[in-house]
Amino acid sequence: MPNNLAISPLTNGTTYLNKYVLKEKIGSGSFGEVWLAHDVALSHEFALKILMPSNSIDAKLIEARVGHKFFHNNLVRVHQADVTSDGMVLIAMDYFQKGSITNLANCAHFIPLNLAMKATIDFLRGLEHLHIHNFYHNDIKPQNILLGDQGQAKLSDYGIVGSSVNGEAVAPSAWYKLHAAPEITLGLGIEAKTDVFQAGLTFFRLVVGMGVLESKMCDLGEAGYEGAVASGKLITKADFPDYVPSSVRSIILKSVDPNPTKRYQSALAMRRDLEKLSFSGSWTVDDTGDFVGEDSKYLYKFACQALGAGNSSFDCFKLSKSSGRQTKISKYRKINTSKDVALAMRTQFFRNVVLGNV
Numbered sequence: 001m002p003n004n005l006a007i008s009p010l011t012n013g014t015t016y017l018n019k020y021v022l023k024e025k026i027g028s029g030s031f032g033e034v035w036l037a038h039d040v041a042l043s044h045e046f047a048l049k050i051l052m053p054s055n056s057i058d059a060k061l062i063e064a065r066v067g068h069k070f071f072h073n074n075l076v077r078v079h080q081a082d083v084t085s086d087g088m089v090l091i092a093m094d095y096f097q098k099g100s101i102t103n104l105a106n107c108a109h110f111i112p113l114n115l116a117m118k119a120t121i122d123f124l125r126g127l128e129h130l131h132i133h134n135f136y137h138n139d140i141k142p143q144n145i146l147l148g149d150q151g152q153a154k155l156s157d158y159g160i161v162g163s164s165v166n167g168e169a170v171a172p173s174a175w176y177k178l179h180a181a182p183e184i185t186l187g188l189g190i191e192a193k194t195d196v197f198q199a200g201l202t203f204f205r206l207v208v209g210m211g212v213l214e215s216k217m218c219d220l221g222e223a224g225y226e227g228a229v230a231s232g233k234l235i236t237k238a239d240f241p242d243y244v245p246s247s248v249r250s251i252i253l254k255s256v257d258p259n260p261t262k263r264y265q266s267a268l269a270m271r272r273d274l275e276k277l278s279f280s281g282s283w284t285v286d287d288t289g290d291f292v293g294e295d296s297k298y299l300y301k302f303a304c305q306a307l308g309a310g311n312s313s314f315d316c317f318k319l320s321k322s323s324g325r326q327t328k329i330s331k332y333r334k335i336n337t338s339k340d341v342a343l344a345m346r347t348q349f350f351r352n353v354v355l356g357n358v
Contacts, residue, residue, distance in 0.1 A: 010035065010050065016090055017082055020048055026099070031159060032088075036095060046079065046092040053087030059173070060089045066135060066158040067093060074126030076146055076156035096154070098147035102210060108285040109210040112294075113244065113354065116206035117274060119145060120199070122153035124271040127195055130155075131267060136162040136190045139176055140198035142205055162190045177222065178213050182230040182258045193260045196270055200255025204235060207244055232258045242350035243283040280356025293353035297321055300353050302332075304342055312342035316349050318358070329358065
């Protein structure tokens with residue numbers, strides 16, 4: 001099929017194969033577009049991925065075949081695939097109204113720790129299922145983690161999946177540069193451990209910030225970024241905010257170790273370490289840009305004010321969820337102290353809310 005074939009723009013109401021009626025555009029990329037579509041024959045809503053015409057129809061159908069192969073609570077299922085007379089490939093997938101997990105991000109572009117951990121544990125289960133059957137996802141990133149109707153995270157998009165006969169590494173058809181493990185850029189192929197690397201970077205972005213790696217790529221350039229990945233300097237302990245506990249940092253750093261033998265050897269091993277962790281509280285950022293902590297009983301806030309001459313004050317508060325009463329937490333209060341002492345108190349307060357030691 002020629003690549004320069006004129007294709008009419010996709011619009012609301014466009015109908016394909018006398019059954020798929022496009023309702024709303026919900027995504028796009030170099031591949032084409034994704035639309036919410038109503039299947040008239042089944043009276044059902046699907047997310048319809050529309051791949052533009054090319055000479056590689058069979059290659060594009062691999063994505064549909066992989067997505068149709070599995071029934072798993074943490075994998076998005078492909079229900080149907082068709083090819084139109086003008087060469088477009090249509091892939092009808094589960095539609096989830098909540099969209100991707102990125103929709104849960106606050107104005108600082110991260111997700112509270114408890115939600116990020118649950119989502120990561122969920123999509124690692126889906127990844128395990130793919131690996132058991134010798135498939136490597138190869139495109140794990142926040143945008144490809146969807147939220148199911150019960151809030152479960154589901155791994156989606158099998159567009160550059162790799163398939164292995166015996167569980168050995170295979171050459172990728174393409175890769176997402178921002179999440180590429182060092183062995184991919186060295187031409188050593190993709191395998192379960194390269195997916196673990198991508199899972200670690202995804203978890204990192206969920207808890208620290210969606211745009212952190214893009215900023216690093218922009219600052220370092222592509223070659224510098226690849227060098228930082230290969231040397232293990234892309235993510236260091238200094239990249240983690242105070243509200244991310246050391247145990248979580250260790251899991252992320254192990255999952256993105258540049259040496260595959262030091263990385264988690266499976267998605268299962270990474271998930272098991274995550275499931276051992278439990279935290280009483282977490283932090284987010286509200287619409288005004290202020291940090292807000294939360295546990296089962298209270299909401300927490302703090303105020304750090306510069307007083308001049310290098311001094312600062314630090315106060316923190318808790319708001320009872322049951323009574324609505326706000327009180328100061330005196331043991332963290334510092335008045336007319338040095339900036340370093342005030343910042344140290346803020347760090348302690350961040351951590352203690354998460355650990356339940358307030």
